[in-house]
Amino acid sequence: MRLHFHGAARTVTGSMHLLEVNGSKLLLDCGLFQGPRQETYARNRNFPFDPRAIDAVILSHAHIDHSGNLPHLVKHGFKGPIYATPATAHLTDLMLRDAGHIQEADARFINKKRTERGEDWIEPLYTEEDAAQVKPYLRAVSYDAAFEPVPGVSASLVDAGHILGSAAVVLDLQEKGKKTRLWYSGDIGRPNLPLLRDPVLPDTADVLLMECTYGDRLQPDPQWAYQQLREVIKTTAQRGGKIIIPAFAVGRTQELVYDLHRMMRAGEAPRLPVYVDSPLAVNASEIFRLHPECFDAETLAFMRQSRHPALDFEQLTYIHSVEESKSLNERKSPMVIIAASGMAETGRILHHLRNNIADARNTILIVSWQAPHTLGRRLVEGERVVKIFGEIYERRAQVVIINGFSAHAGQDQLVAYALRLKDKAREIILVHGEPEPAKILRKLLIQKGLEPVYYPDLHQSMEI
Numbered sequence: 001m002r003l004h005f006h007g008a009a010r011t012v013t014g015s016m017h018l019l020e021v022n023g024s025k026l027l028l029d030c031g032l033f034q035g036p037r038q039e040t041y042a043r044n045r046n047f048p049f050d051p052r053a054i055d056a057v058i059l060s061h062a063h064i065d066h067s068g069n070l071p072h073l074v075k076h077g078f079k080g081p082i083y084a085t086p087a088t089a090h091l092t093d094l095m096l097r098d099a100g101h102i103q104e105a106d107a108r109f110i111n112k113k114r115t116e117r118g119e120d121w122i123e124p125l126y127t128e129e130d131a132a133q134v135k136p137y138l139r140a141v142s143y144d145a146a147f148e149p150v151p152g153v154s155a156s157l158v159d160a161g162h163i164l165g166s167a168a169v170v171l172d173l174q175e176k177g178k179k180t181r182l183w184y185s186g187d188i189g190r191p192n193l194p195l196l197r198d199p200v201l202p203d204t205a206d207v208l209l210m211e212c213t214y215g216d217r218l219q220p221d222p223q224w225a226y227q228q229l230r231e232v233i234k235t236t237a238q239r240g241g242k243i244i245i246p247a248f249a250v251g252r253t254q255e256l257v258y259d260l261h262r263m264m265r266a267g268e269a270p271r272l273p274v275y276v277d278s279p280l281a282v283n284a285s286e287i288f289r290l291h292p293e294c295f296d297a298e299t300l301a302f303m304r305q306s307r308h309p310a311l312d313f314e315q316l317t318y319i320h321s322v323e324e325s326k327s328l329n330e331r332k333s334p335m336v337i338i339a340a341s342g343m344a345e346t347g348r349i350l351h352h353l354r355n356n357i358a359d360a361r362n363t364i365l366i367v368s369w370q371a372p373h374t375l376g377r378r379l380v381e382g383e384r385v386v387k388i389f390g391e392i393y394e395r396r397a398q399v400v401i402i403n404g405f406s407a408h409a410g411q412d413q414l415v416a417y418a419l420r421l422k423d424k425a426r427e428i429i430l431v432h433g434e435p436e437p438a439k440i441l442r443k444l445l446i447q448k449g450l451e452p453v454y455y456p457d458l459h460q461s462m463e464i
Helices: 037-045 070-075 086-116 128-132 222-238 252-265 279-290 297-304 322-328 348-356 375-380 411-419 435-447
Strands: 002-007 016-021 024-028 056-058 082-084 138-140 153-159 167-175 178-184 207-211 243-246 274-276 316-318 336-339 363-366 385-388 391-394 398-401 427-431 461-463
Touching (some): 016 167, 070 086, 070 128, 082 153, 207 411, 222 243, 222 252, 252 316, 274 279, 279 316, 348 385, 363 375, 427 435
Parallel strands (some): 024 056, 056 082, 082 138, 178 207, 274 316, 274 336, 363 398
Antiparallel strands (some): 002 016, 385 391
16 A cells, blocks of 8 residues: 655645555545646646546545646546545536636636737636536545445545535555555544534544644634624725635635624624625535535524525625626725635636725735735735736735634644544654644644654655
């Protein structure tokens, strides 16, 4: 049994882990890498293996950094099943099509500018038509149901509490008489977050393949994040500005809308119009209605009253057309605009940023981790001059960062997750984290008596 780390190794994005067992090749996630443009283009276009040789894929969840390179995998010859929970299968098809559409639209916009400058055109990473080819390979598997993705492997998916349908992958492997349980955490959620159930913690495993995104810090209490959001709404509205929020269309958008609903209904913040400007978020929110198996008790109670806290909101408008989206930039009154993408790299958020970034009355609100070299990271780092669609803009808008909305477990929760396997797991492997958080978490886990703890390089492989 051999495990290869072809993505999210010494970084957070591009999840892709290849397991070889009994002569079969099983891929855990197939995500897009997000980073410097040139490196992003090269890494996402070129697989370090032959896609035709992959027998099956198991998806932990639908976020693009875990699912977004499936269109390339299929386009280059993969013909096997892609296993996921029903909600993840539903969301993945939607999100991949949206990603293809956005890449085509961004390429058209950029190529118009490049033509004016006499530069060569760029090609989208993949098209909406490419993305649509993935759907026939998706196989929905319910939580806790056993299935056999390849010979000699019994698998099940348990709730990870991260986004709708997210799962940890539990693999019971048997090869040449040797039995091994591999527990792949995917992205680990946080307990007591709104909407979704808490993550299931591991019970027993020989090998733990675990994310470490926030291995260096505790996550602020969700109530603190709620209070910070309320203050941003109040202060920006008082100076007559707009609140522009880059947000992932699945998970973060619904959580933000839920909190805005709560505070405005309670009179804790001004009743501003709230616009969700992402076709994906509009459609994803409808998918939320279809999967009550993912919700916590509080959300189910709301739904029994024929309401949904993430969708039913008097001030809320979901934007569908490009014309509606453009019209928001013509309005000067205070409002909240939530748009994808979460790292401000593609999609309608770029248009809202370029139209609002130079106005000091406005606030750009960052509510999620930002990958290195993305526009979102440059805003977090306080850069005053940024490029959007290849053009220079001076940032006068205030940038506010609220980390408490993260759907990733913090350091204490990661430690608690791993400690469930103390004296059970023979090795722990850290992925989905930058070097400094991984270094801090690794040291802490070893101090707690959990060792060995590995932090593999990109394309490294190891026997398990």
